[in-house]
Amino acid sequence: MSGAAELLLAVRGVETYYGNIVALRGVDMDVHRGEIVTLIGANGAGKSTLMMTICGDPRARKGRIVYDGMDITQMPTHEIVSHGIAQSPEGRRIFPRMTVMENLQMGAALVDPDHFDKDIEKVFKLFPRLKERIAQRGGTLSGGEQQMLAIARALMSRPKLLLLDEPSLGLAPLIVKQIFDAIRELNEKEGLTVFLVEQNAFHALKLAHRGYVMVNGVITMSGTGAELLKKEEVRAAYLEGGRH
Amino acid sequence: MAASNTNAPTSDVTPVGAQAEAEAHRLPPAPANNPHSLAASVRDAAIAAFLAGVLGFFFIGVRTDIAPGGLDLRMRWGAWIVSILVVFAGRLLLNIFVWKTDKPITRRVKTGSGGMSETVSKTLKYALLAFALILPFFFTTFFPGKDRQFIDLAILIMTYIMLGWGLNIVVGLAGLLDLGYVAFYAVGAYSFALLAQYLDFGFWLALPLAGLLAATWGMILGFPVLRLRGDYLAIVTLAFGEIIRVVLLNWYEFTKGPDGISGIPKPTFFGLELKRGEGGFADFFGIAYDPIHRFIFLYYIILALALITNLVTMRLRRLPIGRAWEALREDEIACRSLGINTRNTKLTAFAIGAMFGGFAGSFFATRQGFISPESFTFLESAIILAIVVLGGLGSQIGVVIASVVMIGGIELLRNLGFLQQVFGSGFDPVQYRMLIFGLAMVLIMVWKPRGLVSTREPSAVYKEKKRIGADMVAQGEGH
Numbered sequence: 001m002s003g004a005a006e007l008l009l010a011v012r013g014v015e016t017y018y019g020n021i022v023a024l025r026g027v028d029m030d031v032h033r034g035e036i037v038t039l040i041g042a043n044g045a046g047k048s049t050l051m052m053t054i055c056g057d058p059r060a061r062k063g064r065i066v067y068d069g070m071d072i073t074q075m076p077t078h079e080i081v082s083h084g085i086a087q088s089p090e091g092r093r094i095f096p097r098m099t100v101m102e103n104l105q106m107g108a109a110l111v112d113p114d115h116f117d118k119d120i121e122k123v124f125k126l127f128p129r130l131k132e133r134i135a136q137r138g139g140t141l142s143g144g145e146q147q148m149l150a151i152a153r154a155l156m157s158r159p160k161l162l163l164l165d166e167p168s169l170g171l172a173p174l175i176v177k178q179i180f181d182a183i184r185e186l187n188e189k190e191g192l193t194v195f196l197v198e199q200n201a202f203h204a205l206k207l208a209h210r211g212y213v214m215v216n217g218v219i220t221m222s223g224t225g226a227e228l229l230k231k232e233e234v235r236a237a238y239l240e241g242g243r244h
Numbered sequence: 245m246a247a248s249n250t251n252a253p254t255s256d257v258t259p260v261g262a263q264a265e266a267e268a269h270r271l272p273p274a275p276a277n278n279p280h281s282l283a284a285s286v287r288d289a290a291i292a293a294f295l296a297g298v299l300g301f302f303f304i305g306v307r308t309d310i311a312p313g314g315l316d317l318r319m320r321w322g323a324w325i326v327s328i329l330v331v332f333a334g335r336l337l338l339n340i341f342v343w344k345t346d347k348p349i350t351r352r353v354k355t356g357s358g359g360m361s362e363t364v365s366k367t368l369k370y371a372l373l374a375f376a377l378i379l380p381f382f383f384t385t386f387f388p389g390k391d392r393q394f395i396d397l398a399i400l401i402m403t404y405i406m407l408g409w410g411l412n413i414v415v416g417l418a419g420l421l422d423l424g425y426v427a428f429y430a431v432g433a434y435s436f437a438l439l440a441q442y443l444d445f446g447f448w449l450a451l452p453l454a455g456l457l458a459a460t461w462g463m464i465l466g467f468p469v470l471r472l473r474g475d476y477l478a479i480v481t482l483a484f485g486e487i488i489r490v491v492l493l494n495w496y497e498f499t500k501g502p503d504g505i506s507g508i509p510k511p512t513f514f515g516l517e518l519k520r521g522e523g524g525f526a527d528f529f530g531i532a533y534d535p536i537h538r539f540i541f542l543y544y545i546i547l548a549l550a551l552i553t554n555l556v557t558m559r560l561r562r563l564p565i566g567r568a569w570e571a572l573r574e575d576e577i578a579c580r581s582l583g584i585n586t587r588n589t590k591l592t593a594f595a596i597g598a599m600f601g602g603f604a605g606s607f608f609a610t611r612q613g614f615i616s617p618e619s620f621t622f623l624e625s626a627i628i629l630a631i632v633v634l635g636g637l638g639s640q641i642g643v644v645i646a647s648v649v650m651i652g653g654i655e656l657l658r659n660l661g662f663l664q665q666v667f668g669s670g671f672d673p674v675q676y677r678m679l680i681f682g683l684a685m686v687l688i689m690v691w692k693p694r695g696l697v698s699t700r701e702p703s704a705v706y707k708e709k710k711r712i713g714a715d716m717v718a719q720g721e722g723h
């Protein structure tokens with residue numbers, strides 16, 4: 001990514017609280033158009049909180065979030081999403097009693113219905129497994145299939161910026177690879193901008209153009225994926241045990 | 245794990261269950277003390293009957309009456325023996341079919357859960373609809389002596405079906421547990437009654453207004469409870485239902501409080517009153533006047549209202565708003581992250597559900613001709629909710645079955661006079677209806693924890709239609 005690339009998302013000095021408990025203590029972060037940016041950090045560092053804050057739920061108490069030239073800090077969640085930010089939240093959160101088809105329809109809730117047929121074919125090309133399971137209830141899918149569905153559902157909203165929270169959670173290495181390949185393909189072929197929160201630091205940093213490391217609600221390190229992978233602190237803290 | 249594996253590397257491989265099963269096959273059945281034999285069942289039942297006899301001797305077998313100069317003891321051998329026999333027979337049947345058998349029927353019922361295949365349930369739907377359409381004529385033809393009673397019962401059941409369908413939008417589809425649904429029923433009934441009393445409104449003019457008012461109250465309830473879920477929501481809605489009733493009870497100048505409002509006008513047939521003599525319905529069409537006409541007319545009104553409720557619900561389910569309701573029931577956070585405006589989604593569910601409650605309330609007022617707050621107690625809410633839950637949350641046909649069973653069941657109890665011969669003349673089966681309800685609910689929840697009709701029909705299909713195997717659409721457990 002060249003430094004001149006257009007800024008799509010800018011997070012400036014964001015502080016988020018849960019009641020009186022501070023979760024983010026002044027986060028600064030950039031995502032450029034066409035980039036894959038990853039955020040790694042220990043459990044409880046505040047990664048998911050940052051992702052949810054971008055979507056306005058919970059809202060930042062201080063700081064600014066600017067997306068595509070708009071200040072979205074105070075916008076209601078459904079409006080933020082309608083401007084092209086899609087999220088696959090932590091733990092997938094697919095609709096268990098609804099079919100794959102209905103889950104995908106929910107993803108397209110804000111989109112002109114004319115796009116639906118074309119869009120669904122696109123996600124089926126990315127995840128052919130979902131097409132086979134189109135009439136199955138979401139809750140009966142395997143973990144990997146559910147993750148695919150969560151990503152596919154987010155894609156159905158035709159996002160400009162895709163937020164993924166731990167898509168590799170609890171998945172076998174082979175499925176993780178499939179999912180990461182799909183993310184790369186979306187980025188390369190469609191130019192989709194992706195912000196990826198991951199525990200699987202090695203794979204995430206290999207995939208991403210740039211990465212951030214979060215500790216205790218602040219960003220402590222940033223750099224290209226390759227740079228971070230080389231850093232001793234990162235290796236010690238997040239890549240312990242070598243290649244996962 | 246690794247350490248124990250090195251000691252017994254192979255024994256871990258066979259699953260414990262499989263081993264036990266293999267053992268069970270190897271062992272010959274021991275007839276003498278086989279716990280599943282008929283003899284064991286009878287012995288067990290006899291023990292139970294003996295215990296019932298001992299315990300029941302003083303409770304059932306002996307009766308004390310106040311007599312001059314003290315208490316008078318009377319033996320009630322009949323009741324005592326009957327109770328022993330009931331325990332014996334009941335226990336024996338349970339032993340044979342459920343407890344002491346390899347193939348309990350409860351399990352068969354369970355595996356058949358959701359068991360109504362698509363075609364069967366479709367046929368059932370159309371059959372029920374066809375019957376509902378001809379029902380008044382069915383009764384006037386085949387039960388001419390009792391037709392009024394039957395059609396009246398059908399009207400009552402149909403009212404509950406409509407209420408169940410209305411509540412199903414809120415509870416079944418949107419997943420918002422509403423214990424105060426009767427409030428909207430009351431709002432609808434009082435709207436019409438008051439509009440008629442103060443402004444001389446007729447039924448047809450008041451009906452849409454009553455629905456609108458109820459919908460408004462649905463929103464008013466909706467706002468404060470937007471952030472609540474589950475138990476908390478249930479408690480607030482429960483309180484809301486009571487508040488409405490208490491207000492109706494105490495605002496004497498306006499609502500006449502406990503005295504209620506009477507003289508509520510009957511609906512007209514395109515301006516024709518269903519009355520005897522000049523200018524009435526019968527007179528206009530040149531047929532002989534018969535009071536049954538009014539019952540038939542009321543029946544068709546409530547049937548139409550109920551069918552509208554159903555059609556609107558089915559239609560909404562296929563629209564984005566209905567899908568959003570269901571998604572909201574499943575996962576609110578996911579909904580928000582997909583850009584669903586959860587506030588508006590909830591409010592529309594409350595408002596639309598309330599609106600149908602309001603329609604039903606207006607109908608109730610016109611049918612009764614008299615309403616008072618007594619008709620809108622929590623018990624009504626509970627019955628409607630029970631209909632929705634027993635029917636299987638979100639299932640339209642389930643609501644029909646549950647209404648017929650529950651409301652029809654109460655009515656049936658009134659006709660069990662022969663039980664008085666057994667339990668004495670003071671025995672009134674109707675008084676036991678709540679007990680029987682409770683029992684029926686427990687039984688249904690044990691056998692069919694997700695209600696009578698637990699399958700959820702998908703609201704959309706992929707354009708390449710395929711046959712979908714039952715395994716593909718089976719419900720995920722635990723949700």
Ligand SMILES: Nc1ncnc2c1ncn2[C@@H]1O[C@H](COP(=O)(O)OP(=O)(O)OP(=O)(O)O)[C@@H](O)[C@H]1O
Binds near residue numbers: 049
């Ligand atoms: N709803 C909540 N209420 C109160 N505290 C919360 C809430 N959600 C998160 N937290 C707290 O905020 C901090 C950051 O949590 P967050 O979920 O963002 O961590 P994370 O980096 O995503 O961790 P993980 O890798 O385990 O998912 C944690 O200390 C957590 O306990």
Ligand SMILES: [Mg+2]
Binds near residue numbers: 047048165
């Ligand atoms: Mg997290």
